Amino acid sequence: MLHLICNGRVLNAPITGVQRYALELLKQLPDVEVLAPKPGLRPPFNLLWEQLVLPLKSMGRDVRLWSPCNSGPLAVRNQIITIHDLSVVDFPEEFSRLYLEYYAFLYPRILPRLKAVLAVSEFTKRRLLDVYSLPPEKVHAVPLGVDHQRFRPQPAESVENLRSRLSLPRRYILFLGTLSRRKNIGQLLKAWTRVQSEVDADVHLVIAGGAAAAHVFREVGLPSFPGRTVAIGRVADDDVPLLLAGAEVLVFPSLYEGFGLPALEAMACGTPCIASNVTSLPEVVGDAALTVSPHDVDALADALRRVLTDREYAQSLREKGLRRAALFTWEIAARRTLEVLLQ
Numbered sequence: 179m180l181h182l183i184c185n186g187r188v189l190n191a192p193i194t195g196v197q198r199y200a201l202e203l204l205k206q207l208p209d210v211e212v213l214a215p216k217p218g219l220r221p222p223f224n225l226l227w228e229q230l231v232l233p234l235k236s237m238g239r240d241v242r243l244w245s246p247c248n249s250g251p252l253a254v255r256n257q258i259i260t261i262h263d264l265s266v267v268d269f270p271e272e273f274s275r276l277y278l279e280y281y282a283f284l285y286p287r288i289l290p291r292l293k294a295v296l297a298v299s300e301f302t303k304r305r306l307l308d309v310y311s312l313p314p315e316k317v318h319a320v321p322l323g324v325d326h327q328r329f330r331p332q333p334a335e336s337v338e339n340l341r342s343r344l345s346l347p348r349r350y351i352l353f354l355g356t357l358s359r360r361k362n363i364g365q366l367l368k369a370w371t372r373v374q375s376e377v378d379a380d381v382h383l384v385i386a387g388g389a390a391a392a393h394v395f396r397e398v399g400l401p402s403f404p405g406r407t408v409a410i411g412r413v414a415d416d417d418v419p420l421l422l423a424g425a426e427v428l429v430f431p432s433l434y435e436g437f438g439l440p441a442l443e444a445m446a447c448g449t450p451c452i453a454s455n456v457t458s459l460p461e462v463v464g465d466a467a468l469t470v471s472p473h474d475v476d477a478l479a480d481a482l483r484r485v486l487t488d489r490e491y492a493q494s495l496r497e498k499g500l501r502r503a504a505l506f507t508w509e510i511a512a513r514r515t516l517e518v519l520l521q
Contacts, residue, residue, distance in 0.1 A: 186214030263436025445499030
């Protein structure tokens with residue numbers, strides 16, 4: 179009987195899409211044993227644990243290791259790694275030199291040795307095939323899911339309580355994500371500057387995410403931070419569904435996504451979504467979101483204007499989004515993942 183072990187290196191980190199993926203699938207795969215370093219072990223020491231300690235605990239004739247968060251131990255051949263994106267290749271300016279050197283060393287050596295590779299989207303699968311020339315039958319695209327018990331239209335009273343607790347504006351456009359260059363915050367701020375005089379005066383832009391590096395805002399090129407804009411920092415994971423459900427629209431103008439989970443979760447909450455038309459996002463949102471070029475400020479401004487002023491159109495996006503999101507569940511993702519893990 180094959181014994182499955184999960185590499186839990188990042189499970190104690192703040193929850194982003196990568197951690198949510200691992201945690202949600204593990205809920206559906208109770209027979210998978212999780213091995214993780216001590217809480218609080220930070221880079222590079224957690225990577226040393228992954229390369230030196232984890233192999234000693236996960237080798238065996240009937241043992242298979244699943245590493246769900248982009249890397250794994252080079253010494254373990256009977257292993258499957260989930261790759262969420264190739265941002266270390268496609269957006270190297272976002273990472274430290276040491277981080278880039280680590281993955282530049284690791285990926286060409288480990289990927290050909292693996293039993294299989296899981297990709298979270300067809301886009302990420304194509305990038306893996308293009309960059310590392312892997313056999314197509316070795317790479318399996320399995321989309322992420324949504325916890326529909328959490329991410330769903332929320333009671334008005336619960337949304338209002340969150341609004342009061344976080345001092346949110348009554349009506350708001352929402353950006354949710356890490357504040358990095360590839361999230362394209364600058365274009366969003368420029369578009370918001372152009373359109374805010376044409377929409378209701380009580381509508382604000384709320385930016386939620388981890389603390390931004392100074393360059394993210396310095397490179398916007400605006401004389402000052404736009405009016406009616408609020409940056410609220412990282413939001414507790416339990417509050418994310420309410421934050422999404424309370425928004426007039428989620429704007430996700432990213433230049434690069436391996437999947438784009440916030441867009442899917444917003445649609446599951448019944449929130450209209452504006453998303454980029456590049457990388458993985460078109461395959462995630464389908465025709466259920468308004469997609470625009472992330473390089474076109476005018477198109478992004480037009481999209482904001484349309485969703486905020488055309489109630490019938492916004493309602494159609496809500497309905498399409500709910501239907502689209504219903505196609506993605508963690509149960510489906512877990513079943514397809516397990517098929518690959520056991521092959």
